[in-house]
Amino acid sequence: MITFRSFRNSDPPELAELWRSQRPSHGLLQPMSTSMLERCVYAKPYFDQKGLIVAERHGQVVGFVHAGFGPHADQQKLGRDCGVICLMMTQDTEDARDIRIEMLQHAERYLMEQGVRTIQAGCLENLSPFYLGIYGGCQMPGLLLAYPETIEVFREHGYQESAARVLRQRFLDGFRPPVDRFQLLARRRFEISPSIVTKSDSWWDACMYGHLDRVRFELFDRNTGLPCGRATYWDMGPLPGGPGIAAMGLSELHVDAATQVPGAHEFLLASSLYHLSESGVTLVQVMGTQETT
Incomplete structure (x- = not known):
């Protein structure tokens, strides 16, 4: 049985291990470490444990999804009009698709409870509260084409592609x-x-x-x-x-x-x-x- 909960302070080693288990991609830093995640994710002043939702099976982490927010128009605080589902990862299991769907629903619920009007799938350019330096490239690109199973879940739930980013x-x-x-x-x-x-x-x-x-x-x-x-x-x-x-x-x-x-x-x-x-x-x-x- 899969259960879902908010991030705990004891999670970083298992989240780093889950990251290391992902298929290789030029846009995914490997090998991942807890210190890298601390630097690019947990140490951000607006990191909210409730926004990082962990999927567990029998007490073992099998996936996570991370939702956050971009800046206010004045660039001096968080904005709440637009939320972003920054990242989604799962183990490569038979029920991974079902886990991704449920994690997406949990992330959307968290963002809507915060009052967002629109939700973006993937960190993109300035709307990138986390993961710059360990994901994507010189800028955050949205969703990586290397992981079509994640893109497909968003498509099936009404998300529309805006534009393709090209890394040179x-x-x-x-x-x-x-x-x-x-x-x-x-x-x-x-x-x-x-x-x-x-x-x-x-x-x-x-x-x-x-x-x-x-x-x-x-x-x-x-x-x-x-x-x-x-x-x-x-x-x-x-x-x-x-x-x-x-x-x-x-x-x-x-x-x-x-x-x-x-x-x-x-x-x-x-x-x-x-x-x-x-x-x-x-x-x-x-x-x-x-x-x-």
Whole structure:
């Protein structure tokens, strides 16, 4: 018989073991440890034990589902309008599908009791209260295609796909910025300044990225001396996998709309990649929709 309950402080070792039992995927950090889960999940200031629902059979953990919330519009507290079912995992058993269905129902009930109006399946971009750094890639991608059995449960219960996210990566060995007319003009107009991110932009930014090391490249207009864009990367650690890989993930690429200079985005991106390669970074990941990557 399967029973369902809220998270207990004694659960982390069994949840880590369940994670390690999952099929291999490029978007799932392995091997998982309790310390990794502590860092990316339990240590978050808004972690609610009631939102992490555990499925047990005869006292043994056979699955879990984790529901949470995104930020308020001011980015300074949690918002309750939209809930997110962050992650769902089960053992590979004959009744796994039935367990997933019941866990989904428990997670939805928890979120609706908190007053949410809409529910999102899978952490995506800014609506990602947990798991950044151990799931997905440089940004949270929603549901991984590597686990179609989970996607199917959401489809069967009325969830609709919004857009596919595409993860791209590039090894930086031998990277050189492109040279063309627009890049030559941009190089004369702009310069970039790298720095370690020591201060978060908001409470939510601190919650999402505070446990990660970040570097930021600011774009400055030589004519005014003012910043007009920035690119931010975070240290992805072992998530991309492979020995000897020093990986960074692009979390932000922005150039002010008022900066009407062709090639400004390309200059910022290429210059930041070159600086990263010179500092020993070997791989960079970016994520976007199929239309933007």
